[in-house]
Amino acid sequence: MRSDGSAWNARRWWRSAGFAWAGVRQAYRTQANFRIECWAALLAVAVTLLLGAPLAPVALACALVLSLELVNTALEATVDLVSPERHPLAKLAKDAAAAAVLVASAGALLVAAGTLLPPLLRLLRGA
Numbered sequence: 001m002r003s004d005g006s007a008w009n010a011r012r013w014w015r016s017a018g019f020a021w022a023g024v025r026q027a028y029r030t031q032a033n034f035r036i037e038c039w040a041a042l043l044a045v046a047v048t049l050l051l052g053a054p055l056a057p058v059a060l061a062c063a064l065v066l067s068l069e070l071v072n073t074a075l076e077a078t079v080d081l082v083s084p085e086r087h088p089l090a091k092l093a094k095d096a097a098a099a100a101v102l103v104a105s106a107g108a109l110l111v112a113a114g115t116l117l118p119p120l121l122r123l124l125r126g127a
């Protein structure tokens with residue numbers, strides 16, 4: 001009984017993960033900003049590993065930016081669906097969601113600078 005329930009839950013989890021992955025692929029295909037942020041995140045993680053700097057803050061900052069870009073994409077699609085004509089509330093929703101990505105990106109840049117600059121400067125001084 002219990003194992004049946006677990007198996008069903010695992011199947012449901014994989015199904016949900018598949019939908020989520022489809023959302024990531026769709027956003028990557030259609031959103032230029034998301035593509036740029038994915039590659040920037042990959043670069044930041046690679047540099048962090050190469051410098052031996054702490055990975056957690058950089059990974060968290062990257063995940064925050066990418067997650068908010070996905071939410072922004074979802075919100076844009078929803079607004080376009082429910083309000084194809086122009087409306088001040090539609091503008092507020094889209095602009096506020098875009099601002100959330102901007103704020104997270106600025107924070108991520110600060111985190112990257114604070115985490116990567118000290119080991120980078122040490123490396124340059126030692127060279």
Ligand SMILES: Nc1ncnc2c1ncn2[C@@H]1O[C@H](COP(=O)(O)OP(=O)(O)OP(=O)(O)O)[C@@H](O)[C@H]1O
Nearest residue numbers: 031033076083084085086087088090091094095098
């Ligand atoms: N239905 C609308 N009503 C009022 N203003 C809108 C509406 N749709 C978009 N806008 C305004 O135009 C801007 C550009 O909208 P658009 O739909 O092109 O999204 P975007 O922010 O350029 O995102 P992306 O380029 O990632 O699709 C929005 O940020 C918003 O200020």
